[in-house]
Amino acid sequence: MTDDPDPPDPSGDDDWYGDSDPRVPDASAWPDRDLDFLDDDAYLGDRPELAAELAAERAAERQYSADRPESNPATELRELERRLAQQRTPVFPIDLRRRLPLEGVWRRWRALAMWGRSDVVDDFGRDPRATARWEWLFEFLYSHWFRVETTGLEHIPDRGRALLVANHAGSLPYDSAMVMHAVRRDHPARRDVRPLVEDTVFHLPFLGPVMNRIGGVRADPENAERLLAKDELVAVFPEGEKGMGKLWKDRYRLQRFGRGGFVKLALRTGAPIIPVAVVGAEEAAPMLGKVTWFARNIGIPWIPVTPTFPWLGLAGLLPLPSKWYVAFGPPIDLGKAHGPAAAEDRLLVNKLADQIRTRIQEMIEELLRKRRSPVLAAFLG
Amino acid sequence: MASSSPGRVVAVTGACTYLGGELLRRLEEDRKVARVLALDVRPPVLAAGGKTEFVKIDLTQPTIDSELATLLERHAIDTFVHGAFLSHPTHASEWAHELEDVGTMHVLNACAGVEPRRFVMISTTLVYGAHPKNPNFLTEDADLRGHRDSRFVNDKVRAERQVQRFAKEHPRVEVAVLRFAPILGPTVSNMYTRFLSRLIAPVMMGHDPLMQFVHEQDAAFALQRAVESRATGAFNIVGKGVLPYTTVLAMLGRVPLPMPQLIARQLTKVLWTTQLVGSPPSFLDFLLYLCVADGARARRELGFSPRLSIKRTILDFLGVAPEDGATDIAGAHA
Numbered sequence: 001m002t003d004d005p006d007p008p009d010p011s012g013d014d015d016w017y018g019d020s021d022p023r024v025p026d027a028s029a030w031p032d033r034d035l036d037f038l039d040d041d042a043y044l045g046d047r048p049e050l051a052a053e054l055a056a057e058r059a060a061e062r063q064y065s066a067d068r069p070e071s072n073p074a075t076e077l078r079e080l081e082r083r084l085a086q087q088r089t090p091v092f093p094i095d096l097r098r099r100l101p102l103e104g105v106w107r108r109w110r111a112l113a114m115w116g117r118s119d120v121v122d123d124f125g126r127d128p129r130a131t132a133r134w135e136w137l138f139e140f141l142y143s144h145w146f147r148v149e150t151t152g153l154e155h156i157p158d159r160g161r162a163l164l165v166a167n168h169a170g171s172l173p174y175d176s177a178m179v180m181h182a183v184r185r186d187h188p189a190r191r192d193v194r195p196l197v198e199d200t201v202f203h204l205p206f207l208g209p210v211m212n213r214i215g216g217v218r219a220d221p222e223n224a225e226r227l228l229a230k231d232e233l234v235a236v237f238p239e240g241e242k243g244m245g246k247l248w249k250d251r252y253r254l255q256r257f258g259r260g261g262f263v264k265l266a267l268r269t270g271a272p273i274i275p276v277a278v279v280g281a282e283e284a285a286p287m288l289g290k291v292t293w294f295a296r297n298i299g300i301p302w303i304p305v306t307p308t309f310p311w312l313g314l315a316g317l318l319p320l321p322s323k324w325y326v327a328f329g330p331p332i333d334l335g336k337a338h339g340p341a342a343a344e345d346r347l348l349v350n351k352l353a354d355q356i357r358t359r360i361q362e363m364i365e366e367l368l369r370k371r372r373s374p375v376l377a378a379f380l381g
Numbered sequence: 382m383a384s385s386s387p388g389r390v391v392a393v394t395g396a397c398t399y400l401g402g403e404l405l406r407r408l409e410e411d412r413k414v415a416r417v418l419a420l421d422v423r424p425p426v427l428a429a430g431g432k433t434e435f436v437k438i439d440l441t442q443p444t445i446d447s448e449l450a451t452l453l454e455r456h457a458i459d460t461f462v463h464g465a466f467l468s469h470p471t472h473a474s475e476w477a478h479e480l481e482d483v484g485t486m487h488v489l490n491a492c493a494g495v496e497p498r499r500f501v502m503i504s505t506t507l508v509y510g511a512h513p514k515n516p517n518f519l520t521e522d523a524d525l526r527g528h529r530d531s532r533f534v535n536d537k538v539r540a541e542r543q544v545q546r547f548a549k550e551h552p553r554v555e556v557a558v559l560r561f562a563p564i565l566g567p568t569v570s571n572m573y574t575r576f577l578s579r580l581i582a583p584v585m586m587g588h589d590p591l592m593q594f595v596h597e598q599d600a601a602f603a604l605q606r607a608v609e610s611r612a613t614g615a616f617n618i619v620g621k622g623v624l625p626y627t628t629v630l631a632m633l634g635r636v637p638l639p640m641p642q643l644i645a646r647q648l649t650k651v652l653w654t655t656q657l658v659g660s661p662p663s664f665l666d667f668l669l670y671l672c673v674a675d676g677a678r679a680r681r682e683l684g685f686s687p688r689l690s691i692k693r694t695i696l697d698f699l700g701v702a703p704e705d706g707a708t709d710i711a712g713a714h715a
Contacts, residue, residue: 106634113631119692121624124517125591203513203670205587209625212589222516 121213124194124227130213138181141174145321146280150182152328155274158189161228162331163266164235166276167254167360168243170285171304173201173211174319175278179235180215182326194227195235196220198244200301221261228269235276236262238353241301245290251282252368254361260353263334267343270335275356277363279371280324285309325367329359388415391608392458392497394438394488395465396425399569400503400561403601404462404608405433413609418456420449421465440465440484441476449491458495460608463488464503466540468571470533470661478536485540489547492554499555500547501607506560506593506617508538511670517591518675521560521615531663533572548613555613557683559604562619562674565698566597574698575659582630583649585668586639589627593673595620596694599687603679612682617674622691626668632695642669 118129142148156162166179176195183193196219202208217223219236227234237243238257246255266273290302309316334342334352342348391408395401396419408414409430419425420438427433436452439445453461465484471477485502492500509519510526527538541558548556563573573594576582595603595618603618630637640648642665649662680686689697 110631110634113634114628117625117628117631119624119628119632120622120690121591121628123623125623125625127625127628199513203588207587209587209589212591213625217517220514220516222518226518 117213124215124217124223125212126192126194126215127213130210131215134210134214138177139185141319142178142181142185145319146174146178146284146324148178148182148280148324148326150186150326150328152330153183153187155328155330156183156187156191156233157272157331158191159231161231161269161271162233162274163228163262163269163271164193164233164274164276164328165262165356165360166235166237166278167252167364168237168239169246169251169278169281170319171244171287171306171309172207172285172317172319173197173237173244174284175281176216176235176237178281178324179276179278179326183233191233193233193235196224196237198237198240200241201244204300221265224265225269228265228271234271236265238262238357245302246282246287247290248282248286248288251286252279252364254357254364257353257357260349263349263352263356264343266334267338267349268340270340272331272333272335273356274331275329275360275363277327277329277360277367278324279326279364279367280322283322284319284324286320323371325370327363327367329363332356332359388413389460390414390416390418390456390458391460391462392418392420392453392456393462393464394420394440395463395503396421396435397423398464398466398468398503399564399571399597400601400604401462401464402426403597404464404604407601407605408608409433411605411609416456418452418458440487441479446487446490449487450494453491453495453497459498460501461488461492461497461499462501462503462604462608463544466503466505466537467533469575469659470531470572470664472656474532477532481536482539482543485543489543493547493551496551496554499557499608499611500544501604502541502544502556502558503604504537504541504558504560504615506562506619506672506674507534507667508541508560509672509674510534511590511666511672513670515671515673517671518673519617520675521617521678528663528666531661533661534663555611557607557610557613558615559607559679560615560617560674561600561603562593562595562617564597564600565594565694567697567700569597572660572664577629577633577635577698580636581638582635583645583665583668584627584630584637584639585645585665586641588669589625590667590669590671591623591673592626592629592691593619593623594691594694595687596689596697599689602688603683603685606683606685610683614678614682616679616683616685617676618679618685619674619676620687620689620691620694623673624691624695629695632692633699 116129116133118127121127156164164179166175169175173195176197180193180195183191192215195216197208197211197216198219202211202216202218217227219240224234224236238261239255240258242255246253262273265271285304285306287304287306289305291305292302295301295303303310306316308318308320338348338352391414393401393404393408396405401419401421402425405417405419405425405427408417409432414432417433419427419433419435421435422437422439424435424437427435438449438452463485465488466481467477506519508525508527509515509523510528512526525538525541528534544556544558548554564571565574565577599620600618607616624632627637645665646662649658649660649665652658653661676687
């Protein structure tokens with residue numbers, strides 16, 4: 001790994017040495033250094049009114065210390081005390097480093113441990129380096145495995161907030177990954193989509209943290225509002241768990257759209273809704289049945305039974321190479337049509353949610369008609 | 382004798398805690414403060430200056446409230462800072478309950494009669510608890526759900542509820558509650574610094590929640606601001622930015638020990654019972670789920686924004702300068 005020196009931060013926000021903080025004196029040469037040359041007059045130039053102000057302040061200062069002869073230059077003492085205490089309470093490996101020639105080993109270990117992760121993540125846990133690390137996999141899935149054909153990317157704005165609403169299928173959220181990758185790959189602004197992930201998937205061991213590092217956020221109205229307020233592109237799958245748990249016989253039949261939370265969100269934040277239809281995900285992991293027995297014990301709602309899983313073990317979780325189509329529809333601006341107050345109108349919210357559901361269902365039918373024959377074409381395209 | 386001198390008179394319980402000691406030092410330098418009463422069971426290291434007076438107060442004693450009330454009246458206290466809380470879990474849970482929950486009751490009983498102008502309480506963001514349903518950023522309005530099986534957290538929740546009730550019943554008193562994120566730094570000692578000082582750190586296999594810290598100097602500054610300002614209500618005092626738990630361990634050069642939940646809980650239970658580790662098994666939930674708070678309100682109303690990012694906080698805790706090549710920061714500004 002590289003040992004990059006820390007680039008200086010001109011804003012002074014990350015002030016490591018406390019140079020710009022008046023409360024932290026530079027104690028490196030303390031107490032030998034003569035501080036007399038730091039006369040404030042040197043900075044005043046030709047501004048007499050400031051000099052008068054300064055003189056008054058100094059008089060007050062002198063008066064203060066004259067009143068209290070026992071007082072010390074306390075800031076410097078505090079800094080010194082802090083540093084002394086720091087010497088007294090060493091953290092274990094630091095202590096070790098002083099005594100044993102382990103510094104090189106320890107440094108290598110830390111560099112190794114930091115491999116593939118960056119030491120700065122965004123507020124919701126997206127790690128730019130981890131994202132780059134998984135990029136090849138998404139690219140492979142997108143162009144070679146699923147051979148995704150994307151249309152309507154021009155409906156996504158270059159800047160500003162928008163809410164992508166998509167249908168959901170498959171036992172693992174490949175569809176959200178493909179929507180994310182499509183926008184990042186082919187949209188002119190290369191925007192990052194933040195998919196909202198259901199609780200059950202988000203708290204899955206291993207998968208959950210990876211989803212979080214590459215941009216997934218736990219589906220929660222507060223999180224979504226915060227993201228949209230930051231003008232991000234948020235993708236929601238209102239079918240949620242029900243969409244993922246669809247059986248093969250129900251494929252491409254949209255489930256109930258939650259409780260219309262996404263409509264409330266769009267109304268409150270004024271974000272336009274962009275309907276998204278994903279076709280192909282159902283065939284990638286056709287669920288023939290689901291076993292609920294024992295599943296709850298290991299923290300998942302059901303164990304899917306697909307043509308490959310669990311027969312082939314973990315390899316059975318790999319998706320079948322179906323041909324995918326992703327279509328982005330023209331934006332629907334609910335906020336402009338109804339205003340934020342409409343979010344409290346439950347009847348209206350439910351009606352709007354159903355309208356959008358119908359719209360996505362139409363888009364899916366359209367895409368399905370593109371395919372030549374029902375099953376075989378799902379794989380050949 | 383006291384009322385004749387101008388300036389504020391501040392009483393601080395828990396003067397021997399890190400925040401209490403820092404506050405004493407800062408008040409000593411503050412010209413607007415005339416005198417400071419340091420209340421604790423043992424004398425704190427007093428900064429030179431002579432404003433501060435130590436009074437031995439043991440909040441676990443049953444009739445300490447009347448003693449405290451006379452003290453407050455005699456010294457004409459106008460600001461009371463209540464910081465007598467434990468910074469790490471203890472096996473003496475009965476005593477901890479007496480100190481934190483009942484001790485807060487004594488303090489509030491004393492303050493109810495005297496009605497100081499301002500009451501500041503030191504709390505932690507742990508009172509929100511680590512729950513799978515937590516949003517990424519908990520605001521001050523979130524429920525104080527505490528934590529099942531954790532007396533360490535729940536005593537603080539109960540203390541906070543009492544203070545909230547006190548604020549409702551005594552509208553003349555400005556009540557501010559500061560909920561500090563885990564404080565990290567080279568000199569502070571608390572549950573998190575002890576936990577992260579060990580060479581080997583447990584990791585819940587396959588889980589990696591985001592963590593949040595605040596630098597000790599930032600925390601002390603926030604407390605000073607809270608004493609100075611007139612803002613009321615609860616404030617989350619948090620550092621800049623978040624980092625995944627395993628990244629924190631990697632930056633610190635600790636050896637992560639991934640364990641399945643069941644084994645981790647049993648093992649921690651055994652180690653906690655035999656007093657070999659400093660954190661009870663219930664703390665493992667904080668390695669499973671998010672407990673990150675939003676500091677926007679403190680920035681808006683208290684005028685406090687943290688100076689150091691989480692990365693600098695961790696490096697300062699470790700005692701390495703960034704040039705050390707400890708971490709590579711190429712992706713930092715991406």
